[in-house]
Amino acid sequence: MPTLLRFSAPRVVEVIDVPAPALLPGQVRVRTLYSGISAGTELTAYRGTNPYLTRQWDPDIRLFRDGAPESPGYPLDGWGYSEVGEIIETAPDVGAAVSVGDTVWGIWGHRGEAVLPVEAVAGHQLPTGLDPLAAAFVRVGAVALNGVLAADLGVGSTVAIFGQGVIGLLATRFAVLNGATVIAIDAIEGRRNRALAWGAAHALEPGADVALRIRELTGGQGTDTAIELSGNYAALRDAVRTVGADGTVVAAGFYQGDAASLRLGDEFHHNRVQILASQIGSVPNRLRARWDVPRLQRTVVDTLAKGAIDTTSLVTHRYRLEDAPAAYEMLDVDPAAALQVVLDFS
Structure with missing residues (x-):
């Protein structure tokens, strides 16, 4: 059964089992290899300081309003936005955009596997020779x-x-x-x-x-x-x-x-x-006429593939998912102890 990281309450981290979702048309199943922990954004959720937990965000007028948020707070499941994984299954209608065995980068949170629309990983295949760990730094x-x-x-x-x-x-x-x-x-x-x-x-x-x-x-x-x-x-x-x-x-x-x-x-x-x-x-x-977020990400991948930046050298700690609570505690109380912490599913 796949595993998932959950913030149950401020400074409380659990690793839970979740049912494997069925694969629907247009989707792929990805097995996670690495997932980088963001010592900035994620710690706001871990500590309970993220504004989405304390105020109401109105997406229509793009303002935070005072008052309790309308969406539920804790538990927060699957935070994380720096994932790399292997495609292990594709729906029959996916076509040639991706294939089983492709290593891809993307955003699906700290979980052992994920079912995603093919659009989320199409074009995200790693260039030949690029270390999958390096691709955890794309975002x-x-x-x-x-x-x-x-x-x-x-x-x-x-x-x-x-x-x-x-x-x-x-x-x-x-x-x-x-x-x-x-x-x-x-x-x-x-x-x-x-x-x-x-x-x-x-x-x-x-x-x-x-x-x-x-x-x-x-x-x-x-x-x-x-x-x-x-x-x-x-x-x-x-x-x-x-x-x-x-x-x-x-x-x-x-x-x-x-x-x-x-x-x-x-x-x-x-x-x-x-x-x-x-x-x-x-x-x-x-x-904005020439650049967008996908171009930013492609540029990062190209730069990594050329060897102009060695992101793997930034990794100071690797943890298994079941040891993630210790990783967050370290980042919270002793941020100088680490640079990049990665959850290793490989």
């Missing part, structure tokens, strides 16, 4: 690339990237591949060292003087742009202070609670700083 790589595209980086540009977790490191690497000079900021020395190894020109600790230090590194000008990926309001404040006059800050972190650390009457106001939200639901406005 987070798209998040990183989206932020880099929003920052409009290129040769001669300078960017400060706050947060050098998995997505921050991927953003650093994409920015370097785009020709930008990267100043990486993170509190963890190992992550700063990885950023330098992936091409960052400088790697700094956060703190009260980080904006001043960056002014010194840039001849007093500040950076052209900053990308904030930690989801920390203090880091967003520092990102605003880091860019020069008329600079742009790409806010790509998943921020929780009230923004008590922001001081919008200071550099934000006096330097006319623009803050752009970057979220994987869409690409930057100026690119």
